[in-house]
Amino acid sequence: MSGTYLGMPSFPRAARDAVQDVTLRANLRHATHTIRDKRAKAVAELEDWARLREAGKQIKNHTLRHLDRYLEQLEASVTAAGGTVHWAADAAEANRIVADLVKATGQNEVVKVKSMATQEIGLNEALEAEGIAAYETDLAELIVQLGHDRPSHILVPAIHRNRGEIRDIFRKEMGSWGRAAPEGLTEAPADLAEAARLHLREKFLRAKVGVSGANFMVAETGTIVVFESEGNGRMCLTLPETLISVVGIEKVVPTWRDLEVFLQTLPRSSTAERMNPYTSMWTGTADADGPGTFHLVLLDNGRTDSLADEVGRQALRCIRCSACLNVCPVYERAGGHAYGSVYPGPIGAILSPQLRGIQSEIDASLPYASSLCGACYEVCPVAIDIPEVLVHLREKVADQGGKGHRVERAAIKAAGWVLDHPAALAAGEKAAARTRRLHPRTLPGAGPWTAARELPELPAQSFRDWWKKNRTNGKKNRT
Amino acid sequence: MSASRESILARVRAAVADAPETPEPARDYLTTHTPDDPAAILDLLHENLADYRAIVHRATEDELPALIAELLDTHGARSVAVPEGLPAAWLTDTSAEPRTDEGPLTAYELDAIDAVVTGCALAIAETGTIVLDAGPAQGRRALTLVVDLHICVVRAPGQVVASVPQAMPRIDPTRPLTWISGPSATSDIELDRVEGVHGPRTLEVVLLRD
Ligand code: SF4
Numbered sequence: 001m002s003g004t005y006l007g008m009p010s011f012p013r014a015a016r017d018a019v020q021d022v023t024l025r026a027n028l029r030h031a032t033h034t035i036r037d038k039r040a041k042a043v044a045e046l047e048d049w050a051r052l053r054e055a056g057k058q059i060k061n062h063t064l065r066h067l068d069r070y071l072e073q074l075e076a077s078v079t080a081a082g083g084t085v086h087w088a089a090d091a092a093e094a095n096r097i098v099a100d101l102v103k104a105t106g107q108n109e110v111v112k113v114k115s116m117a118t119q120e121i122g123l124n125e126a127l128e129a130e131g132i133a134a135y136e137t138d139l140a141e142l143i144v145q146l147g148h149d150r151p152s153h154i155l156v157p158a159i160h161r162n163r164g165e166i167r168d169i170f171r172k173e174m175g176s177w178g179r180a181a182p183e184g185l186t187e188a189p190a191d192l193a194e195a196a197r198l199h200l201r202e203k204f205l206r207a208k209v210g211v212s213g214a215n216f217m218v219a220e221t222g223t224i225v226v227f228e229s230e231g232n233g234r235m236c237l238t239l240p241e242t243l244i245s246v247v248g249i250e251k252v253v254p255t256w257r258d259l260e261v262f263l264q265t266l267p268r269s270s271t272a273e274r275m276n277p278y279t280s281m282w283t284g285t286a287d288a289d290g291p292g293t294f295h296l297v298l299l300d301n302g303r304t305d306s307l308a309d310e311v312g313r314q315a316l317r318c319i320r321c322s323a324c325l326n327v328c329p330v331y332e333r334a335g336g337h338a339y340g341s342v343y344p345g346p347i348g349a350i351l352s353p354q355l356r357g358i359q360s361e362i363d364a365s366l367p368y369a370s371s372l373c374g375a376c377y378e379v380c381p382v383a384i385d386i387p388e389v390l391v392h393l394r395e396k397v398a399d400q401g402g403k404g405h406r407v408e409r410a411a412i413k414a415a416g417w418v419l420d421h422p423a424a425l426a427a428g429e430k431a432a433a434r435t436r437r438l439h440p441r442t443l444p445g446a447g448p449w450t451a452a453r454e455l456p457e458l459p460a461q462s463f464r465d466w467w468k469k470n471r472t473n474g475k476k477n478r479t
Numbered sequence: 480m481s482a483s484r485e486s487i488l489a490r491v492r493a494a495v496a497d498a499p500e501t502p503e504p505a506r507d508y509l510t511t512h513t514p515d516d517p518a519a520i521l522d523l524l525h526e527n528l529a530d531y532r533a534i535v536h537r538a539t540e541d542e543l544p545a546l547i548a549e550l551l552d553t554h555g556a557r558s559v560a561v562p563e564g565l566p567a568a569w570l571t572d573t574s575a576e577p578r579t580d581e582g583p584l585t586a587y588e589l590d591a592i593d594a595v596v597t598g599c600a601l602a603i604a605e606t607g608t609i610v611l612d613a614g615p616a617q618g619r620r621a622l623t624l625v626v627d628l629h630i631c632v633v634r635a636p637g638q639v640v641a642s643v644p645q646a647m648p649r650i651d652p653t654r655p656l657t658w659i660s661g662p663s664a665t666s667d668i669e670l671d672r673v674e675g676v677h678g679p680r681t682l683e684v685v686l687l688r689d
Contacts, residue, residue, distance in 0.1 A: 034670050051508040058504035065501040068491045087484040139676050140667035156667055163668055189668040193676045205586045221652040231624060231663040231678025238620040239586050256652045260644045275606035279658035286655045289619040304490035
């Protein structure tokens with residue numbers, strides 16, 4: 001049901017459309033500002049935040065350095081606990097595995113927990129092609145799915161829809177997929193939520209197969225962890241007879257104790273809560289509690305390519321909290337769809353080109369979809385230096401394209417788009433000025449690109465002026 | 480073993496072959512953010528549970544049956560799911576029809592039950608979280624999920640810890656675990672918080688003096 005990302009226009013073209021969409025921008029602005037203000041308060045409650053952030057970074061770095069060992073250990077512990085582990089090199093293989101597992105149950109429908117990994121591989125479409133209906137059960141994903149739409153934010157995928165639009169979608173579409181929306185449905189959020197509850201409960205109660213992703217997998221114990229708010233996750237994870245979880249290989253952590261770090265940093269960074277309403281953890285199968293059959297599909301799909309890149313591999317630390325989206329002045333104006341990937345915002349700008357390669361126009365333009373203001377790095381709970389990776393990827397894009405190369409043109413246009421949007425940049429500069437004392441003399445990790453010059457002190461020269469100057473001169477340095 | 484398994488592991492090994500060794504992660508973060516005072520920790524739990532819209536009560540063992548009866552009554556609950564190991568005394572005052580999880584109850588049967596009363600494994604004050612591990616008085620995960628009203632009894636101070644790092648060593652990861660922080664909630668519609676899209680819409684917590 002949901003759209004495909006194939007043949008997406010490059011970032012600047014998609015962003016231009018988004019900027020013209022007044023509703024979208026108003027919704028986005030309201031949402032990102034609300035979440036980021038709340039997040040700052042939730043983080044301030046923990047005086048050891050900086051140490052938790054550093055611990056999270058180190059745990060992930062250590063895991064990635066020994067990923068082979070921890071994946072083998074995870075496989076052994078999941079198997080010992082009664083689960084079955086499958087390995088998928090790419091999207092096609094993962095989809096094949098899941099479709100075959102569903103078919104083996106004799107079912108032709110599954111209930112789904114919102115999951116970036118299954119969106120990344122286009123699982124719903126692949127199942128549909130095999131005659132299997134995949135029902136998204138997260139409220140926002142339901143809105144997206146019923147609206148024949150694509151998610152635009154990691155955490156609040158329907159952030160681009162307001163209540164009136166949601167009511168219209170429910171009225172028009174619910175009936176063709178199951179229980180119709182109640183007569184006279186209003187646009188009050190409580191009524192809309194109630195309509196979704198009734199529509200989806202019918203599906204939960206009869207579901208025989210559930211499909212999920214996971215936030216973490218513990219190598220030591222084989223425990224799989226899903227964070228959520230609504231309870232739809234718990235429904236999908238516990239009511240069906242068979243559970244299939246598709247999880248990126250980078251989601252493993254070595255020990256049970258490691259979770260204590262992420263249980264503190266993830267909810268506060270993402271929904272700005274001390275803890276999200278529900279966290280489910282299961283280890284293989286349990287007698288008479290939850291699914292009797294559990295399959296774990298470990299997904300590569302470009303992750304090992306990213307791992308091989310010594311600058312870019314830090315993107316694999318990402319715990320998908322979405323904090324970087326909410327502080328990004330470019331995301332705020334362009335919206336999630338402009339990034340042409342399930343991973344929008346700053347993390348999307350570095351993750352998508354790494355997972356998919358930089359051959360396509362959209363992927364080559366993504367590293368330029370940023371003002372390099374650094375706000376994303378400041379909020380990241382695992383300290384991913386997104387600006388460093390962006391600059392690194394720009395070098396790669398420049399390296400691959402000769403003069404007039406279409407991909408490089410797209411990239412330069414993206415940079416142009418960012419520069420042409422003063423409000424986006426003004427916000428960036430403000431963030432930069434606020435953190436002025438922390439600024440290094442050169443751009444973090446800019447490497448050869450800025451090695452020849454020192455960053456001027458801010459705001460002695462505005463960030464924009466510096467950037468423009470650097471970009472004009474920079475071409476020589478980048479080749 | 481599958482070809483993809485071998486090739487993924489080989490690609491991982493090649494990718495990190497030249498990567499520098501990483502130190503064991505430093506764990507210099509705090510194990511608690513709260514003074515070691517049981518009364519203060521209990522107050523914090525109370526406050527944080529209420530902040531996330533759980534309804535919190537305090538009771539002694541003697542007061543508990545009447546309180547549970549009153550809560551069931553207030554919500555008009557005429558049937559109540561009873562997990563294995565729930566102390567019989569807790570339900571002596573209510574006239575709600577007890578439904579034990581025999582059969583076991585199907586999802587459809589659970590959907591028709593008004594309330595569930597459980598104990599818990601642990602509660603975490605700093606985050607306002609209740610941990611269920613399917614142990615005695617807690618039942619299968621479905622019991623506290625499909626039923627719309629959840630009344631949960633926490634023994635204090637015995638089942639209360641201050642922080643997440645203090646909770647981890649006390650939880651058995653091999654059990655099916657549900658961490659609950661307030662009732663089911665969503666903020667997907669213009670970021671307006673709405674309780675209970677799919678899980679219980681009402682969470683009543685009784686802090687029971689040990
Ligand atoms: S890059 Fe960091 S801030 Fe962005 S989603 Fe990932 S973990 Fe969160």
